[in-house]
Amino acid sequence: MKQWLKMMRKGYGKKLVSIHAWNAWIVVILAITGLILIGGFWRETLGIGRVWLKWLHIAVGIAMLLPVVYYLFLASKHWKQLRNKPWQKANTIIVLALLIGWLLSGIVLWQFKLAGPRWSNAALLIHDLLTWVGLPYIIYHSITRTRWLKDPARRTIQTNEPSTQKISVNNPADSNANKEELDTRNTPAATSILDADKDSGRNNVPNMEKPQPVYTRRAFIRSAVGIGLAVTLGPTFVSWVGKNLKFDNSIDSMLETDPNRMVPLPQPLSSSSPPIGGGAEGHFRVYTVTPIPSFSNANWSFRVDGLVERAQIWNWEQFVKLARTVQVSDFHCVTGWSVYKNTWEGIPLKHFLENAGIKPGAHSVKFYSGDGVYTDAITLEQAQMDDIMIAVMHDGKPIPADLGGPVRLVIPQMYAYKSVKWLNRIEVIDSEHIGYWEERGYDKDAWLSGASQRFPNITGS
Numbered sequence: 241m242k243q244w245l246k247m248m249r250k251g252y253g254k255k256l257v258s259i260h261a262w263n264a265w266i267v268v269i270l271a272i273t274g275l276i277l278i279g280g281f282w283r284e285t286l287g288i289g290r291v292w293l294k295w296l297h298i299a300v301g302i303a304m305l306l307p308v309v310y311y312l313f314l315a316s317k318h319w320k321q322l323r324n325k326p327w328q329k330a331n332t333i334i335v336l337a338l339l340i341g342w343l344l345s346g347i348v349l350w351q352f353k354l355a356g357p358r359w360s361n362a363a364l365l366i367h368d369l370l371t372w373v374g375l376p377y378i379i380y381h382s383i384t385r386t387r388w389l390k391d392p393a394r395r396t397i398q399t400n401e402p403s404t405q406k407i408s409v410n411n412p413a414d415s416n417a418n419k420e421e422l423d424t425r426n427t428p429a430a431t432s433i434l435d436a437d438k439d440s441g442r443n444n445v446p447n448m449e450k451p452q453p454v455y456t457r458r459a460f461i462r463s464a465v466g467i468g469l470a471v472t473l474g475p476t477f478v479s480w481v482g483k484n485l486k487f488d489n490s491i492d493s494m495l496e497t498d499p500n501r502m503v504p505l506p507q508p509l510s511s512s513s514p515p516i517g518g519g520a521e522g523h524f525r526v527y528t529v530t531p532i533p534s535f536s537n538a539n540w541s542f543r544v545d546g547l548v549e550r551a552q553i554w555n556w557e558q559f560v561k562l563a564r565t566v567q568v569s570d571f572h573c574v575t576g577w578s579v580y581k582n583t584w585e586g587i588p589l590k591h592f593l594e595n596a597g598i599k600p601g602a603h604s605v606k607f608y609s610g611d612g613v614y615t616d617a618i619t620l621e622q623a624q625m626d627d628i629m630i631a632v633m634h635d636g637k638p639i640p641a642d643l644g645g646p647v648r649l650v651i652p653q654m655y656a657y658k659s660v661k662w663l664n665r666i667e668v669i670d671s672e673h674i675g676y677w678e679e680r681g682y683d684k685d686a687w688l689s690g691a692s693q694r695f696p697n698i699t700g701s
């Protein structure tokens with residue numbers, strides 16, 4: 241074991257440098273892929289490419305274990321070397337904590353089905369927070385270190401040979417300029433590095449330090465970080481902060497600035513206001529593949545048509561008069577966030593289908609969004625689940641445009657990409673229909689893990 245550790249630590253300084261370089265590249269790849277994954281802007285452009293990108297992000301994320309674990313073997317030695325450098329110590333701790341935090345929360349996100357919604361929700365928040373705190377920190381670190389690295393004698397990690405070090409220590413001009421470095425060299429830790437290097441037998445030949453290839457470092461930072469940031473970080477950061485850090489009353493503030501102009505507003509049933517169980521827990525991330533559409537009585541209608549006996553169309557005044565029911569359900573996005581205990585008030589899908597009368601030959605029920613782009617579908621059999629709701633209210637209030645108002649679909653037994661926002665048409669069709677995200681690689685059946693217990697004869701188990 242001791243022998244093996246010694247092996248691991250051979251050429252300690254050079255190893256640290258290459259671990260650092262590897263790790264830097266890994267972080268750059270993770271940052272770029274991760275930011276593209278979060279960024280709403282790229283969702284539509286990428287389509288199924290986004291699924292590949294997610295796997296790349298996961299694979300590279302796991303690969304990050306290698307430099308991190310390797311570093312831990314060298315850590316005690318590095319630590320001694322840093323003993324008089326509190327800032328660099330702090331930096332090392334911060335970076336390690338970030339990497340380990342990203343790794344652990346990333347593993348939970350990767351295995352979100354195993355972890356369950358509560359864990360993955362927490363992991364997602366941690367993963368994002370670490371990103372918005374950690375990434376600027378790391379960028380700052382790289383940029384400040386670039387300048388600092390121009391002077392090889394001031395490096396934290398010493399790769400140069402002892403003979404060179406001795407010369408520079410004895411050079412008064414140099415030692416004045418690099419007082420910080422002097423301290424390190426005089427510590428026992430520095431001596432032990434010399435010993436280790438002697439073991440390796442490379443020191444017999446005095447070896448002058450080569451000038452550091454600073455340009456690679458600078459090019460690295462300029463190109464990789466610069467491009468990555470410009471393209472992704474700016475706009476994504478602003479919108480992430482805007483949408484996800486409004487923790488309290490975010491729905492209320494959405495309603496205050498709601499672009500929808502529906503008259504009259506729906507009035508909640510008593511079981512919906514106050515909401516059953518105290519209201520929703522968690523917050524919705526506003527997802528949309530189009531700009532958020534807005535509606536008024538003049539441009540809003542709702543229709544049920546296709547393979548039905550009685551096709552029908554409602555305007556808003558008629559639609560708000562339809563009898564509604566109330567239900568409480570959880571809402572799960574397939575990317576790992578959830579909102580629990582939503583009190584939805586609306587019309588069960590079953591009512592619309594029963595009133596319209598299904599014609600023979602019908603196979604699926606297709607849902608259209610008023611954004612003109614998004615659609616999805618479920619089979620006629622799946623449409624029999626009595627908790628599928630055409631929702632008009634959430635927690636006793638109108639649904640804001642951001643969350644799909646004035647009317648959105650809610651399918652509690654499936655992932656939320658089935659829950660079409662700005663729903664304005666239900667069509668009964670004779671074949672299956674591949675929905676917006678299914679076309680881009682998502683599962684056609686979006687069952688949640690518990691669905692087969694709740695609807696055994698529909699989920700087929």
Ligand SMILES: Nc1nc2c(c(=O)[nH]1)N[C@H]1C(S)=C(S)[C@@H](COP(=O)(O)O)O[C@H]1N2
Nearest residue numbers: 524525526527528529573609614643657661
């Ligand atoms: N019209 C439309 N409906 C949509 C989407 C969308 O982009 N456009 N995204 C779906 C996805 S993937 C999720 S997770 C939920 C998000 O709902 P929210 O934006 O209200 O949080 O809406 C679903 N319905």
Ligand SMILES: [Mo]
Nearest residue numbers: 573574656657
């Ligand atoms: Mo989603």
